[in-house]
Amino acid sequence: MSATTKSKINDIHELRNIAKSVRLKILHMLTNAGSGHTGGSLSAADVAVAIYFSKMNFNPRDPFWKDRDRFILSKGHAAPLLYSIMAEAGYFPKETLDNLRQIESPLQGHPCCKRLNGVEVSTGSLGQGLSVANGIALGLRLDNNPARVYCIMGDGETQEGQVWEAAMTAAHYRIDNLCAVIDKNGLQIDGPVSKVMNIEPVADKWSAFGWHVIDIDGHNMEQILKALNEAEKIKGKPTMIIANTTKGKGVSFFENKVEYHGITPTRDELSKAVVEINNG
Amino acid sequence: MGERKENTEAISKTAEKKPKATREAYGETLLELGRRRKDIVVLDADLSGSTKTSKFAKEFPERFFNMGVAEQDMIGTAAGLSLTGKVPFASTFAVFETGRAWDQIRLTVCYSNTNVKLVATHGGITVGEDGASHQALEDIALMRALPNMTVIVPADATETSSVINAIADYKGPVYVRLGRSNVPHVMPEDYNFKIGKAFVFNTGKDANIIAAGIMVNIAKQAAEILGKEGIDTGVINMSTIKPLDENVLLSVAKQSKVIITAEEHSVIGGLGGAVCEFLSENCPVPVRRIGINDSFGCSGNSDELLKLHGLTADNIVKTVKSALKR
Numbered sequence: 001m002s003a004t005t006k007s008k009i010n011d012i013h014e015l016r017n018i019a020k021s022v023r024l025k026i027l028h029m030l031t032n033a034g035s036g037h038t039g040g041s042l043s044a045a046d047v048a049v050a051i052y053f054s055k056m057n058f059n060p061r062d063p064f065w066k067d068r069d070r071f072i073l074s075k076g077h078a079a080p081l082l083y084s085i086m087a088e089a090g091y092f093p094k095e096t097l098d099n100l101r102q103i104e105s106p107l108q109g110h111p112c113c114k115r116l117n118g119v120e121v122s123t124g125s126l127g128q129g130l131s132v133a134n135g136i137a138l139g140l141r142l143d144n145n146p147a148r149v150y151c152i153m154g155d156g157e158t159q160e161g162q163v164w165e166a167a168m169t170a171a172h173y174r175i176d177n178l179c180a181v182i183d184k185n186g187l188q189i190d191g192p193v194s195k196v197m198n199i200e201p202v203a204d205k206w207s208a209f210g211w212h213v214i215d216i217d218g219h220n221m222e223q224i225l226k227a228l229n230e231a232e233k234i235k236g237k238p239t240m241i242i243a244n245t246t247k248g249k250g251v252s253f254f255e256n257k258v259e260y261h262g263i264t265p266t267r268d269e270l271s272k273a274v275v276e277i278n279n280g
Numbered sequence: 281m282g283e284r285k286e287n288t289e290a291i292s293k294t295a296e297k298k299p300k301a302t303r304e305a306y307g308e309t310l311l312e313l314g315r316r317r318k319d320i321v322v323l324d325a326d327l328s329g330s331t332k333t334s335k336f337a338k339e340f341p342e343r344f345f346n347m348g349v350a351e352q353d354m355i356g357t358a359a360g361l362s363l364t365g366k367v368p369f370a371s372t373f374a375v376f377e378t379g380r381a382w383d384q385i386r387l388t389v390c391y392s393n394t395n396v397k398l399v400a401t402h403g404g405i406t407v408g409e410d411g412a413s414h415q416a417l418e419d420i421a422l423m424r425a426l427p428n429m430t431v432i433v434p435a436d437a438t439e440t441s442s443v444i445n446a447i448a449d450y451k452g453p454v455y456v457r458l459g460r461s462n463v464p465h466v467m468p469e470d471y472n473f474k475i476g477k478a479f480v481f482n483t484g485k486d487a488n489i490i491a492a493g494i495m496v497n498i499a500k501q502a503a504e505i506l507g508k509e510g511i512d513t514g515v516i517n518m519s520t521i522k523p524l525d526e527n528v529l530l531s532v533a534k535q536s537k538v539i540i541t542a543e544e545h546s547v548i549g550g551l552g553g554a555v556c557e558f559l560s561e562n563c564p565v566p567v568r569r570i571g572i573n574d575s576f577g578c579s580g581n582s583d584e585l586l587k588l589h590g591l592t593a594d595n596i597v598k599t600v601k602s603a604l605k606r
Contacts, residue, residue: 120363132357132363135356139321139365169350
């Protein structure tokens with residue numbers, strides 16, 4: 001039970017198609033559920049798809065395989081994104097996506113590792129994923145396990161103090177089997193990040209904390225793959241990919257709309273959105 | 281506290297041993313565990329000299345992670361280490377471990393049900409001179425409210441060693457509360473701690489004192505005094521506060537005129553709270569809670585502070601007599 005069942009995909013077109021399929025799943029499941037986080041699930045979709053399908057070793061039939069690469073969704077409210085990817089990867093039947101947020105569902109409103117195998121740790125309270133990712137990376141290193149750890153955070157999330165504690169830890173312990181991503185979509189619940197609590201200069205901050213920083217267009221699959229490749233080669237320090245993204249990406253009438261942080265498409269909006277995604 | 285006088289009758293062979301702080305026993309046991317088991321890793325938040333994890337750190341630097349003054353990150357990192365099969369022991373002072381990092385413990389330790397051992401030192405009022413900011417009087421309440429958490433308060437060095445070995449073999453979140461000051465030995469040398477099993481020194485027909493931590497020794501002193509005055513008093517060491525040993529509690533409650541709880545913690549939400557919750561539903565007998573009465577501590581030495589807050593044998597005696605109207 002140690003071989004991965006998924007072969008890695010490096011074809012840009014194929015990855016884009018998976019991202020499309022993942023976005024459609026996100027929209028369908030959120031419309032069904034009637035509540036959940038649309039904007040931030042769509043903004044991080046391209047990066048998350050690239051990480052899962054072009055980089056990670058995992059086996060959906062053996063979710064606790066000890067040599068698997070690990071993915072931590074620190075911005076737990078993007079749970080629909082994680083679930084869509086897991087369905088796409090074969091962790092569970094696609095029909096399960098209809099159970100999002102239903103009573104006792106494995107697909108909780110925010111990811112719960114005790115209800116869904118393949119979720120590494122429960123998240124939802126922001127700012128905690130990077131610390132856990134560090135711990136996993138240190139544990140793997142103690143075992144000489146070459147597996148890698150990926151962690152996606154939100155930009156608003158980096159207002160949490162714990163993120164900077166973890167930033168220090170990763171650099172201090174020279175954790176280089178870790179690649180973190182900030183899904184920098186520029187919006188948080190109460191408005192633009194710059195207005196609510198400015199986090200700039202983001203790249204300078206992470207550099208100053210001792211990280212290797214790569215600033216990219218978080219919807220450009222070529223740039224994403226290049227950054228992920230670069231991260232693997234960086235030794236002696238952690239890598240932060242700052243993915244500049246658009247909240248609600250892929251659906252014109254959701255894009256850059258603050259209000260679509262926490263509301264879901266209507267049936268009517270869903271039909272229009274599906275057309276846009278398919279034509280995109 | 282080492283100077284506290286016991287009744288001569290109460291001095292057993294174990295009590296003749298030099299008083300020792302539970303944190304000292306922790307440091308020694310952790311080191312032995314580390315020698316025996318490669319999966320043991322230790323984290324501390326800049327207090328390894330005080331928590332005594334420094335002994336482990338010196339011998340196993342590659343398995344020791346000083347996280348700096350960053351308790352929240354320490355808990356998350358410990359959770360991550362446990363997810364790779366390690367058994368992390370994360371230590372700092374009780375007030376910072378349980379208070380500063382409570383949401384981290386809730387999400388990544390308890391909700392995620394990770395195999396993290398939280399062993400905090402400097403619990404309770406006997407932190408002493410550092411004062412109220414450093415005296416954890418609410419930590420048991422904070423930890424006890426969390427699903428999946430086991431809460432243990434050892435009475436002395438012997439019990440601490442046994443507890444540390446037991447929790448290393450147990451899978452799941454555990455909170456162990458240790459103290460700063462030296463405490464007399466109260467547990468028999470051959471004592472073997474089991475999670476959820478209380479230790480019954482003796483049971484009384486009139487009163488039974490359910491105690492934990494340093495109050496076990498003080499409860500024994502009180503029971504001696506009461507016994508001499510014809511009040512048959514039992515003493516139970518309820519070192520596992522969650523899950524409570526309900527069998528022992530029920531059996532002593534059934535034969536007691538009054539139950540006394542004694543703890544170095546707020547009377548709200550700790551051992552006293554746990555005992556009352558259980559007994560009120562299962563065997564409603566009169567209960568009196570000895571503990572910190574919904575206040576903060578202050579600077580002072582341990583004995584002065586214990587006296588100030590009524591955590592003394594005299595106050596237990598007084599409370600029992602008043603409850604029995606004697």
